[in-house]
Amino acid sequence: xxxxxxTGSHVVGAAPKRRAPDALSLAxxxxxxxxxxxxxxxxxxxxxxxxxxxxxLWLPDWAYLSQDSAGTAVTAAGQVVGIWRDATWxxxxxxxxxxxxxxxxxxxxxxxxxxxxxxxxxTNSSGAxxxxxxxxxxxxxxxxxxxxxxxRLSGNISHISSIRIGTSGSTSVVYNNTTGVFFAEVAATSNxxxxxxxxxxxxTSIKIESISVRRVLGNHATQTTTANKPLSAITPQTxxxxxxxxxxxxxxxxxxxxxxxxxTIARATPTGVKFADSQTVxxxxxxxxxxxxxxxxxxxxxxxxxxxxxxxxxxxxxxxxPVLGANLVINxxxxxxxxxxxxxxxxxxxxxxxxxxxxxxxxSLVQSGVVSQNRAFMMxxxxxxxxxxxxxxxSGAGYTGPSxxxxxxxxxxxxxxxxxxxxxxxxxxEYTGTLDNVETRExx
Amino acid sequence: xxxxxxxxxxxxxxxxxxxxxxRLGELFDPDTGGRDTFTLDRQHAGHVFTIxxxxxxxxxxxxxxxxxxxxxxxxxxxxxKGVEPLTMDEVTHLCDVCLIxxxxxxxxxxxxx
Numbered sequence: 001x002x003x004x005x006x007t008g009s010h011v012v013g014a015a016p017k018r019r020a021p022d023a024l025s026l027a028x029x030x031x032x033x034x035x036x037x038x039x040x041x042x043x044x045x046x047x048x049x050x051x052x053x054x055x056x057l058w059l060p061d062w063a064y065l066s067q068d069s070a071g072t073a074v075t076a077a078g079q080v081v082g083i084w085r086d087a088t089w090x091x092x093x094x095x096x097x098x099x100x101x102x103x104x105x106x107x108x109x110x111x112x113x114x115x116x117x118x119x120x121x122x123t124n125s126s127g128a129x130x131x132x133x134x135x136x137x138x139x140x141x142x143x144x145x146x147x148x149x150x151x152r153l154s155g156n157i158s159h160i161s162s163i164r165i166g167t168s169g170s171t172s173v174v175y176n177n178t179t180g181v182f183f184a185e186v187a188a189t190s191n192x193x194x195x196x197x198x199x200x201x202x203x204t205s206i207k208i209e210s211i212s213v214r215r216v217l218g219n220h221a222t223q224t225t226t227a228n229k230p231l232s233a234i235t236p237q238t239x240x241x242x243x244x245x246x247x248x249x250x251x252x253x254x255x256x257x258x259x260x261x262x263x264t265i266a267r268a269t270p271t272g273v274k275f276a277d278s279q280t281v282x283x284x285x286x287x288x289x290x291x292x293x294x295x296x297x298x299x300x301x302x303x304x305x306x307x308x309x310x311x312x313x314x315x316x317x318x319x320x321x322p323v324l325g326a327n328l329v330i331n332x333x334x335x336x337x338x339x340x341x342x343x344x345x346x347x348x349x350x351x352x353x354x355x356x357x358x359x360x361x362x363x364s365l366v367q368s369g370v371v372s373q374n375r376a377f378m379m380x381x382x383x384x385x386x387x388x389x390x391x392x393x394x395s396g397a398g399y400t401g402p403s404x405x406x407x408x409x410x411x412x413x414x415x416x417x418x419x420x421x422x423x424x425x426x427x428x429x430e431y432t433g434t435l436d437n438v439e440t441r442e443x444x
Numbered sequence: 445x446x447x448x449x450x451x452x453x454x455x456x457x458x459x460x461x462x463x464x465x466x467r468l469g470e471l472f473d474p475d476t477g478g479r480d481t482f483t484l485d486r487q488h489a490g491h492v493f494t495i496x497x498x499x500x501x502x503x504x505x506x507x508x509x510x511x512x513x514x515x516x517x518x519x520x521x522x523x524x525k526g527v528e529p530l531t532m533d534e535v536t537h538l539c540d541v542c543l544i545x546x547x548x549x550x551x552x553x554x555x556x557x
Binding site: 068070079080082187189196224225226227228229231246248398 | 447448450451474475477479480481486495497498526
């Protein structure tokens with residue numbers, strides 16, 4: 001039996017008229033239209049906006065990504081990702097944060113800033129510092145939360161040095177120094193909105209014609225340290241957006257409160273949409289992106305979804321599942337030996353698997369002609385672990401996979417950054433156990 | 445808008461310089477969280493390190509490790525960000541002890557396969 005797809009009557013938040021039992025078949029999924037996808041997205045949005053569900057939906061399309069806390073758009077593969085917006089509120093804005101309180105005024109370098117509250121005019125009559133005075137309006141903003149900041153200033157607008165929702169070191173909101181218009185979606189770095197004036201250009205008089213600061217609704221993920229940001233990527237043939245991440249990258253999601261231990265996390269992976277039930281999600285959730293994995297669409301719910309909800313989520317996420325190429329590894333099953341592989345001393349073959357003994361900390365198992373530079377490869381292997389951990393690693397090809405220490409199938413996605421072609425497998429420091437069913441497939 | 449380097453750079457410094465490195469990270473990171481570029485949580489063989497992309501125009505300047513090039517660059521970045529600039533002595537010290545890419549990975553004893 002087919003799952004009923006949401007119709008227009010569902011979109012406004014109406015409950016489905018009947019419970020749907022099963023997910024769509026793969027063949028039927030392939031025929032889902034853009035219009036149906038939009039309806040599915042609006043259906044999911046209605047669950048969250050009605051308050052019946054908490055969590056979020058993060059889609060890797062560049063429309064949802066920004067490079068930095070100033071909201072700089074992601075426009076190409078290889079750019080850093082500092083904001084990943086939650087799609088469940090569709091960019092809707094919350095209530096107005098601007099208030100009529102007087103600002104505190106930071107003076108420096110001989111500046112003499114003043115504020116006329118009734119006229120909403122900021123002035124400066126003297127100064128010798130290019131970054132002062134600074135007018136700091138306490139709006140009760142929350143660090144890490146994204147706000148839509150917009151308005152227009154008039155007067156000596158070429159004297160403005162910055163408009164920030166934060167203090168020193170924060171990135172300025174982009175403004176037009178001819179028209180005085182400013183608009184941006186920016187992650188706050190403190191509770192204030194700050195207007196900085198170039199004191200060397202005194203005297204200055206600037207009127208706040210209009211201003212609005214409103215929260216962009218949703219549970220957005222932010223990272224303000226460039227070294228810890230993932231990179232935007234796009235698959236070469238299917239042209240799907242995704243994010244690459246190394247071991248230090250993390251883009252935390254800050255929820256209003258912990259979602260509990262009965263959460264469901266759905267992810268689009270190279271091998272299909274995967275649901276994990278009974279997951280714990282704390283108020284700060286660091287698992288949105290994972291190092292050396294195919295980071296794509298993710299949906300988090302604070303409970304187990306119904307079959308109907310699961311099917312709708314699966315249809316949305318299915319769109320982001322890439323195609324995997326053929327297995328590029330020759331004799332990865334080791335059925336009758338280790339031909340096509342070169343091995344260091346501690347490795348041995350027996351009974352259709354490769355084994356490694358203690359003392360082989362620096363010993364690797366290598367097959368050449370497998371990978372190529374700047375392409376993404378999904379690598380997997382079956383492990384029977386006695387002790388320690390192992391990983392895919394090739395400094396010649398420029399990649400290091402994550403440590404594997406669990407029995408069964410382990411997999412990762414790496415992007416070689418050098419011209420080498422080796423598939424390498426080596427202990428992290430020490431590994432004893434066996435290895436079998438090694439595969440490597442390009443993410444197409 | 446400047447573009448980023450295509451590949452990440454590994455930059456490493458002695459861990460004892462962490463206070464200085466917090467300030468350096470704040471300067472060359474185009475975003476607001478640069479002070480966390482180097483942390484004591486991420487160190488090896490007495491060095492703290494980061495693996496990061498940087499603006500393309502910064503890469504040759506960083507690799508040069510020439511205080512005469514770093515100092516005006518970092519002073520300009522400090523003015524733009526409104527934070528305290530590094531002194532010439534501090535910049536000279538950082539240039540002297542900076543390890544980049546293979547200099548650090550070889551030093552740190554990473555396998556070469």
